[in-house]
Amino acid sequence: MLSGFLARALATLLGREGRSLHLKAAMAATGILGAVMLVGSWAVVAAEEGTRGANLTTYPRALWWSIETATTVGYGDFFPVTFWGRVIATVVMVVGITTYGMVTAALATWFVGREQKRRHRLAQGAEELYDETARALHARFDRLERMLTGPRDQP
Amino acid sequence: MLSGFLARALATLLGREGRSLHLKAAMAATGILGAVMLVGSWAVVAAEEGTRGANLTTYPRALWWSIETATTVGYGDFFPVTFWGRVIATVVMVVGITTYGMVTAALATWFVGREQKRRHRLAQGAEELYDETARALHARFDRLERMLTGPRDQP
């Protein structure tokens, strides 16, 4: 079950076709989040450096802090204490939360789309039925015309 | 890819038309959250002021606290210790969480709507096909009538 599920998910992620808005938005948000975390970790160290009581003083530490901030876990082992450090933290938080929103919404859209494909197939069945009816009515007209012209042309 | 995506998102946000319920609700929730955070920061300082062991004692500090509270990060560097301070914190938390819910739901609705527009175009194709069939049947009637009246009118 799982391997088939992963295979399908990967095919959608790697394949060119089928990349609709929700997939693009979720991937863009994840990319932006990664960039914001990498740059934000560097910027927060620059902002906090030299401040008394600051704990975000090295890049690896700041990277770990950006992870627990973006995921909104916030253990409290590291946090900014300067104005600019807190502005950067706010950006990391907001981008993080928006990214989960995008991913959750993209998942919902994917699930809803799969459910509707099933129903779409039903709708296509209705369309075929409709075509058949149109053909049947035309056949009735053909027969009617033959009835009207037949006895007159064949003496 | 990204610039096109942002352009479309901005056009929807700034344009008058196309502002449906989900967009209005997400924008209203964001606005309310901003107001709750600004007012809540001021109110929490008023509530905590003068209490022994209180750490939410200045407005800038309280504003930072309201950000980490609304995003549910909660480092624990600042937190209310009085009854009313905690009531205000609860309001900030609940409004914050509801806002993300609204934004996530609005994103999902936007994505689902885009997917359905594609399908809607398919449905319109079916409607055109239907119109064509109706016209064809009328043409058959015209021909049948001409067959019935023709030989009688033209002697």
Added chain:
Amino acid sequence: MLSGFLARALATLLGREGRSLHLKAAMAATGILGAVMLVGSWAVVAAEEGTRGANLTTYPRALWWSIETATTVGYGDFFPVTFWGRVIATVVMVVGITTYGMVTAALATWFVGREQKRRHRLAQGAEELYDETARALHARFDRLERMLTGPRDQP
């Protein structure tokens, strides 16, 4: 804008009709969350009481802790230190998260439903067009029959 929005939201919440599954589920989850928080606060005090280093020792404190736990803020000013206290905390967390999921999903369903109502109106337009076509075809048959019977009955 806002008052109209709130009026509509309230009408849906208070009105009997229109209470579909998503609304019922979100309301049930919110109710369960409230009950779990009230009972959990009492239970966590009972579990933690008398343990060395415990900080969840009074009901009002535990109630505040249950709020910051259910919203996943987790400042770290209060937390359980015993096995049963942590079991109760896990229940509060899981019920809290599931409730936001329910509320977010219900909001998305509400938004999507509103968008589809618009499209549904379009579909109804198509149905009316369809009825009209059916009537027009029947009228053609009526005329054809009159053409066939008329000249024979009226000598």
Added chain:
Amino acid sequence: MLSGFLARALATLLGREGRSLHLKAAMAATGILGAVMLVGSWAVVAAEEGTRGANLTTYPRALWWSIETATTVGYGDFFPVTFWGRVIATVVMVVGITTYGMVTAALATWFVGREQKRRHRLAQGAEELYDETARALHARFDRLERMLTGPRDQP
């Protein structure tokens, strides 16, 4: 209300049929999350062991830590201090968040599906109406043919 709701939810979870993608994905994510938490708790103790200032030193403690990490509560009573401990924490956070996204999206899909089933019934009504129209038009042809052949065959 609640018992009926739970009964329906259980029937969907336990029944074989009706297990669509969103249900499978949510269940798979929950299963993976459970495994990641159990293995991650063991791994984080192995990573942190013997490090000065480490607080994640026993398995039960680490299990509790994995719960507050996966739910993004993060009290800050326990947190990793080593590189590998933080890598494991990151995995627990990301899997945790993705799982809530999956569950929320699955709930939304379930709710939306229920709403659409109602509308689907309406669409079926339209289809039945369509069938009836087709039958009525065929009946008109039958009558027309009888009118054309009748007077000639019966002398």
